[in-house]
Amino acid sequence: MKNFMEKCCSECWHTPENQCQYFVQCCTEGPLCHHSDECTAKIKEYNAQLLFKKHDEPVIFIGAGTCGLAAGAAKVEETIKTELAKHNINATIIRTGCIGYCAREPIVDIKLPNGERIAYCEVTPKLVPKLVQTTIIDGGVLESNLLGSHERKSEICSSLYDNPFFALQKKIVLENCGIINPDSIDAYIANGGFRGINKALKLMTNEEVVKEILDSGLRGRGGAGFPTGKKWELAMKQKSDTKYIICNADEGDPGAFMDRSVLESDPYKLIEGMMIAGYAIGANFGYIYCRAEYPLAISRLTHCIEECEKYGILGENILNSGFNFRLKIKKGAGAFVCGEETALIASIEGKRGMPKPRPPFPVVAGLWGKPTVINNVETLANISSIINKGAEWFASVGTDRSRGTKVFALSGKIVNTGLVEIPMGITLEDVVFKIGGGIPFNKKFKAVQIGGPSGGCLPMSVIQTPVEYETLKEVGAMMGSGGFVVMDEDTCMVDIARFFLNFIKDESCGKCVPCREGTKRMLEIIERIPVAYDDKNDKTDQLNRFKGIIGLKRLAEVIKDTSLCGLGQSAPNPVLSGLKYFKDEYEEHLFDRHCRAGVCKELLTFSIDNTLCTGCGLCKKKCPNEAIVGQKGEGHFILQDKCIQCGMCLETCRFCAINVN
């Protein structure tokens, strides 16, 4: 058998045009329409191949998501190929998605015939010959780069799940990510794919599907946490001949990349989730609104949709159930506000992505005035497992108010950057210090930024907060889409507030005044804080700065209360949480003119330590304002009145001769 569309014998009649209702079950369990031991054996053997239970050649899995490729996975693959050719070894090479441990990429898994699948990390092209020699030729384990075996109980080396990064995780959404070949529909089916839609179509009415999702307690993973079942119920009850389901894959949050990873590593799961959603609400058409910045995700999705159509899993009369469903990809054009439901709809309709006042909500009048459900990628990726394993199983994970798991993208000043899926209810401390491995270079933890530009920065004092929708809101952040940026003592909170306001100001669509004008004013106030003035005795400037801060909080409240959409309403959050937890840092900037993190460059003075300076002249060459003077081979000096505090000298100096005060 080469693929599941190849008929086991002449009895099988499944085609995309004329579908067999047993197709999905038949693919994994053997033919159901006729009895033949030969056919069952054939299908069983193909499944074993797909699950890599039985193979004659070594199999090499290469993590090739965008992160893996950026870390050099393509070069590693090439080197592996040439190395294998050199030794005359035949092996199967499979590109998988991302397993989540981005800090240690490129990750290569090697599975010998009848052996365990063992993961190796930080595999560079230089290491490849050694890796091939030790593992494939000698059949051993390369301890220096070992990550662990994929088996929970391994006989030859430590298990992946002994690693704290994986030990505390509970994978539902990411269960296949980095494990299976994301391009192969057969691999997805063999790993239990399309059983959810199969079950929904055969055994459940659409009310039952909606009830199952309601009972599971699944809440929207895009940020606000609206119960998904409720949304579906509202849409289901709408009487309309056309309805739409839209997947929001416009992951605009800077610092979040979980949607990208799901799209790249397990696109079929999303497709299946959308099909179930379409069946539940009565929609026959779905859109995936994906960021254009994710070319790999878009190409994989396109390929997967084509495959599904070829198999008859998307199209007319799916699995002979009378349900029709088609999917289309819409490329976003880069606007953060398009993450807002009504703005996203406007964008699909070919207009400027500006939000509309609600009600009417999209579930009543959405895309082209028809009832529309918009769900986030992660939400939809949960659906198939819920239908498959039941609401009770899903509800047993997490806490009472927040069920299931949440995917976070750990980034910033943390050892184990990457993608983690944690059961709701574990504390931020566990995520940062146990899973994340703490802060690199023995620096001190300062804050964690959750929820992107709409969220907030949480300090050490609230690190015991469990990860739940409500608790995070209480402490001044929000779940958001799952950005989790860790900051250490070298991060300045005033600078972070400035960064987010700058982002929001740029991304504000300009429709409502509080957001358009208010965020700009807030940015001006924040920007004024670290600016150094020529005349240090000028008290009016200091007074203005001080007055700005007093007004800042009130301005923030007004923007929060009066903005039209979620973007504006949550825009002041980074500032408010900053003022709440890091007031001392703001005051230090204001009164002492000092930035403890050394980030606000306007407050710094640069000088050269002549005992260390070798006079190489590199900083002189790099200085954009010609503020550095000195003869080659002798100590250099910085002319303070010319220095613009850009910090280029500090970045370029190879001898650590630049002092910062």
Added chain:
Amino acid sequence: MANQIIEKYPKNDRSILIPLLQDIQEENGYLPEDVLKEAAAHIGISMSSIYGVATFYNQFRLTPLGKNVIRVCRGTACHVKNSANILFGLETALNIKAGQTTRDKNFTLEVVSCIGACSIAPVICINDDYYGRVTVKEIDRILKKYQPVQPKPSPQKAEEVVK
């Protein structure tokens, strides 16, 4: 060429506007005015509506790009890891500001809000190549790969020769 792209899409359907603009930009590298006029006639909307959409989204540009496009990620994770310095370093190395193209049309420097490769921050992306964990020291070396084969001697080097 432009006609072929436009003809692929149905007439008088507003919803095709953004994909159409994306295709035009992919073909030309930017949105040329004369092509936009044709597109406006094809869809049956005014030129000002197209201008409104084209200037709203970050992706679209109305001026041609350089040969190599450098995208500097300015997401949160990259910001925390000093991407501002990377951007400043690139600006000084190329002697242009973000959003501009060098005189010789070799480089365009762009800022994007997030590339989605936060785990290897700070990231820059030149054409389709990603560079993770970039430092200011590396900038010259990275840019060199994309310089034309025989670069003209820069004024600074010329000075050294005179000495």
